[in-house]
Amino acid sequence: MGGVHPADNKISRDCKIEVLPIPETVYIHLGQHIGAPAKPVVAVGDKVKAGQLIAEPGGFVSAAIHSSVSGTVKSIAPRKDLAGNPQMCVEIAVEGDEWLEGIDTTDTVIREFPDDPAVCLDKIKAAGVVGLGGATFPTAVKLTPPPGKKCEMLIINGCECEPYLTSDFRTLLEKGEQVVIGAAIIKSILKVDKATIAIEDNKPEAIDHIQKVLAELRKVSPKYDGISVMSLMKKYPEGGEKQLIDAVMHRQVASGGLPIDVGAVVQNVATALAVYDAVQKNKPIVDNSVTVTGECFPRQANLLVRVGTPLKFIIDYLGGVPQDTAKIISGGPMMGRAIANLEAATLKGTSALLFLTKAQTARGKESNCIRCGKCAEACPMGLEPFLLNRLSRAGGMLDQLEANAVQDCIECGCCLYSCPANIPLLDVIRQSKGQVLGIIKARAAAKK
Amino acid sequence: MDKLLVSPSPHIHSKVSTKSLMRDVVFALVPAAVVSVVFYGLGELLVLGVSILSCLLLEYLITRFLLNKDCTLGDWSAVVTGLLLALNLPSATPWWVVFVGAVVAIGVAKMTFGGLGQNVFNPALVGRVFLLVSFPTYMTDWRIPTGLFGADAASGATPLGVIKKGLLEGGQLSDLTAQYEWKDLLFANLGGSAGEISSIALLIGFGYLLLRKVVRPHITLSIWATVAVVSLIFSLAAPDKFTGPAFNLLTGGLILGSCFMATDYVTSPMSIKGGIIFGIGIGFITMMIRYFGSYPEGMSFAILIMNATVPLLNNWFHQKKYGRA
Ligand code: SF4
Ligand code: SF4
Numbered sequence: 157m158g159g160v161h162p163a164d165n166k167i168s169r170d171c172k173i174e175v176l177p178i179p180e181t182v183y184i185h186l187g188q189h190i191g192a193p194a195k196p197v198v199a200v201g202d203k204v205k206a207g208q209l210i211a212e213p214g215g216f217v218s219a220a221i222h223s224s225v226s227g228t229v230k231s232i233a234p235r236k237d238l239a240g241n242p243q244m245c246v247e248i249a250v251e252g253d254e255w256l257e258g259i260d261t262t263d264t265v266i267r268e269f270p271d272d273p274a275v276c277l278d279k280i281k282a283a284g285v286v287g288l289g290g291a292t293f294p295t296a297v298k299l300t301p302p303p304g305k306k307c308e309m310l311i312i313n314g315c316e317c318e319p320y321l322t323s324d325f326r327t328l329l330e331k332g333e334q335v336v337i338g339a340a341i342i343k344s345i346l347k348v349d350k351a352t353i354a355i356e357d358n359k360p361e362a363i364d365h366i367q368k369v370l371a372e373l374r375k376v377s378p379k380y381d382g383i384s385v386m387s388l389m390k391k392y393p394e395g396g397e398k399q400l401i402d403a404v405m406h407r408q409v410a411s412g413g414l415p416i417d418v419g420a421v422v423q424n425v426a427t428a429l430a431v432y433d434a435v436q437k438n439k440p441i442v443d444n445s446v447t448v449t450g451e452c453f454p455r456q457a458n459l460l461v462r463v464g465t466p467l468k469f470i471i472d473y474l475g476g477v478p479q480d481t482a483k484i485i486s487g488g489p490m491m492g493r494a495i496a497n498l499e500a501a502t503l504k505g506t507s508a509l510l511f512l513t514k515a516q517t518a519r520g521k522e523s524n525c526i527r528c529g530k531c532a533e534a535c536p537m538g539l540e541p542f543l544l545n546r547l548s549r550a551g552g553m554l555d556q557l558e559a560n561a562v563q564d565c566i567e568c569g570c571c572l573y574s575c576p577a578n579i580p581l582l583d584v585i586r587q588s589k590g591q592v593l594g595i596i597k598a599r600a601a602a603k604k
Numbered sequence: 605m606d607k608l609l610v611s612p613s614p615h616i617h618s619k620v621s622t623k624s625l626m627r628d629v630v631f632a633l634v635p636a637a638v639v640s641v642v643f644y645g646l647g648e649l650l651v652l653g654v655s656i657l658s659c660l661l662l663e664y665l666i667t668r669f670l671l672n673k674d675c676t677l678g679d680w681s682a683v684v685t686g687l688l689l690a691l692n693l694p695s696a697t698p699w700w701v702v703f704v705g706a707v708v709a710i711g712v713a714k715m716t717f718g719g720l721g722q723n724v725f726n727p728a729l730v731g732r733v734f735l736l737v738s739f740p741t742y743m744t745d746w747r748i749p750t751g752l753f754g755a756d757a758a759s760g761a762t763p764l765g766v767i768k769k770g771l772l773e774g775g776q777l778s779d780l781t782a783q784y785e786w787k788d789l790l791f792a793n794l795g796g797s798a799g800e801i802s803s804i805a806l807l808i809g810f811g812y813l814l815l816r817k818v819v820r821p822h823i824t825l826s827i828w829a830t831v832a833v834v835s836l837i838f839s840l841a842a843p844d845k846f847t848g849p850a851f852n853l854l855t856g857g858l859i860l861g862s863c864f865m866a867t868d869y870v871t872s873p874m875s876i877k878g879g880i881i882f883g884i885g886i887g888f889i890t891m892m893i894r895y896f897g898s899y900p901e902g903m904s905f906a907i908l909i910m911n912a913t914v915p916l917l918n919n920w921f922h923q924k925k926y927g928r929a
Binding site: 157160162239319398402408409410411413481482483484485489490491492493494495496498510512514516517519520523524525526527528529530532533536537538539540542561564567569570572573574576577578582583586 | 608609610611612613614615616617618620621622624625676679718719720721722820869870874875922923924925926927928
């Protein structure tokens with residue numbers, strides 16, 4: 157159903173993940189995940205080591221945050237994020253690279269993991285693991301299904317369906333074994349029999365590699381039985397959670413429902429790696445791989461970046477911002493966010509920096525809707541964007557908008573991408589969606 | 605780098621524009637236009653030229669001076685209307701009649717509704733039907749193709765016209781159809797409007813549109829299927845009165861209408877289900893007019909009638925939403 161086929165443009169696919177030097181100062185945000193911001197447990201002047209806890213979860217849906225470097229806490233104050241909005245931040249001046257005792261920073265792969273799921277879950281929680289596929293939802297919470305709900309299938313999302321992005325692809329190739337072990341750990345926590353690693357068919361090397369890794373691991377331990385690789389047709393947004401569940405399990409999550417309602421839990425490749433690090437290496441999320449790319453950018457790269465590294469540091473390391481850059485995006489071109497502030501620092505969930513020229517990103521002038529239906533054809537949720545656009549612009553049609561499921565929009569951008577009349581469909585729909593969700597929430601609150 | 609652009613996602617676009625779509629439709633009609641000029645000669649060239657130029661001129665004058673809007677010539681939709689109108693007219697149509705058709709198509713059917721995207725009826729068809737009703741003699745002055753430089757072509761009615769007349773005069777259907785050969789129907793060797801004469805040229809153009817994903821095939825296919833089924837039933841029931849599927853599919857502008865006019869975005873339903881009903885309606889009405897009406901062919905009327913039902917079809921039929929019944 158729906159979807160579009162933008163040019164792949166994975167020009168950094170052959171760039172090995174390289175370790176970025178540590179900057180002089182890192183800025184670690186306290187709100188890097190969905191849910192309550194973390195509460196700082198360090199004070200200005202404290203010495204910290206890499207991997208040391210600096211903020212604890214601020215609620216049930218929240219995540220711990222660790223220092224990504226060793227050094228001295230300089231300030232705990234609001235600082236502008238990449239959109240230019242002030243957010244609480246811990247500033248740490250870097251001194252050396254000393255790690256907290258107990259963290260294994262070697263490359264040795266550890267294949268045997270604890271039999272007790274509770275032990276694993278605690279380690280994941282302590283390591284501040286969040287979903288790295290975009291939503292940054294605290295992983296420990298997601299791995300604790302609500303009572304009465306049973307998981308039937310774990311899906312590891314290796315689609316990376318956005319154009320340009322290659323960090324998950326590189327991770328699968330270079331740390332595929334760790335990813336699979338991470339998947340097996342998650343599988344044991346969820347107590348499911350089946351797990352599948354879903355990869356789009358434009359990455360045959362990754363599919364091959366993971367298949368080989370699996371064959372090896374199955375010889376080591378029965379814990380790796382029941383894990384398979386699935387090749388999916390390349391299509392955007394195949395890696396959208398709901399689309400992926402449909403593609404793998406042929407089940408659809410009802411509007412307003414959760415994947416677990418249809419027996420699915422989806423975790424991203426980078427998250428599986430983070431789970432491996434947390435459980436097998438006692439290593440919290442202190443770094444992550446970031447694709448830096450764009451036709452106009454001088455050097456394509458996949459970098460392992462310490463959390464809190466200023467964007468400017470990364471860009472300067474690779475040669476600076478090219479003259480003809482019009483837009484820098486954090487994430488992919490379909491769902492990523494335009495960056496307003498290069499002084500901002502990376503977050504756990506930062507997956508890419510994409511440089512686009514004016515010609516690549518310019519939107520054409522809006523003209524009349526020609527009723528071609530291309531927006532509806534492209535919508536992976538089966539919505540009718542032309543209709544939602546018309547209702548939104550008419551004003552006062554919130555009940556109609558709700559009846560036409562504006563709240564189901566996943567903001568994938570396929571409609572706007574496809575519209576020949578350059579109508580800013582998603583811009584308009586996003587607003588109405590916000591209003592309708594507000595009404596739905598208020599109604600639910602009133603019922604209680 | 606000046607200042608970084610900050611705007612919401614998505615940050616890229618498919619680059620498919622109204623202009624590129626309309627231009628593709630024009631490209632798709634080129635084979636049919638060329639074939640018709642080759643067969644009907646300079647008269648056809650004049651009809652094409654006058655029709656396209658008048659549509660462009662009228663669109664320009666109306667947007668510029670009457671509506672005070674941005675000029676929309678650049679979207680190529682006026683060229684599409686001009687081409688379709690011309691391909692629906694006999695090659696001997698006087699230039700001023702063509703111009704009147706363009707006035708009705710662009711001025712009345714398109715612009716009074718608010719321009720491209722707002723019109724309810726297909727502009728070229730409205731122009732054509734207006735001319736058919738107002739100037740019936742010119743509009744049925746069909747010529748037998750004589751080639752690009754062949755002198756004055758002789759008049760010759762369209763196959764459907766010949767048969768309708770013949771049947772009214774008590775002729776035998778088998779005698780009447782016997783004069784038409786298969787290959788003539790496919791390769792342009794009959795009296796008819798320019799766009800009707802070469803099914804092959806039109807089908808090549810339609811193939812191009814499908815390949816480029818400009819249109820989807822469901823409307824066209826449901827028209828063909830309906831025409832085939834209806835004419836099969838009737839011709840089996842009364843072979844001496846009613847013409848069969850092959851004949852009906854290949855004559856009377858059915859290919860032109862089903863491939864290029866019924867598939868017009870603006871005046872066809874948005875959903876696949878709606879489109880199929882729309883196509884069935886067109887096929888059925890066309891056949892009823894052909895068999896029982898007073899006009900020999902019924903495509904134009906059938907499409908216009910079904911155009912009027914599009915708002916209803918859009919209300920009734922929606923595509924299936926993810927995770928909802
Ligand atoms: S952004 Fe929303 S409305 Fe547009 S295609 Fe995606 S899900 Fe559909
Ligand atoms: S894609 Fe654009 S022009 Fe086509 S129907 Fe949707 S809104 Fe209208």
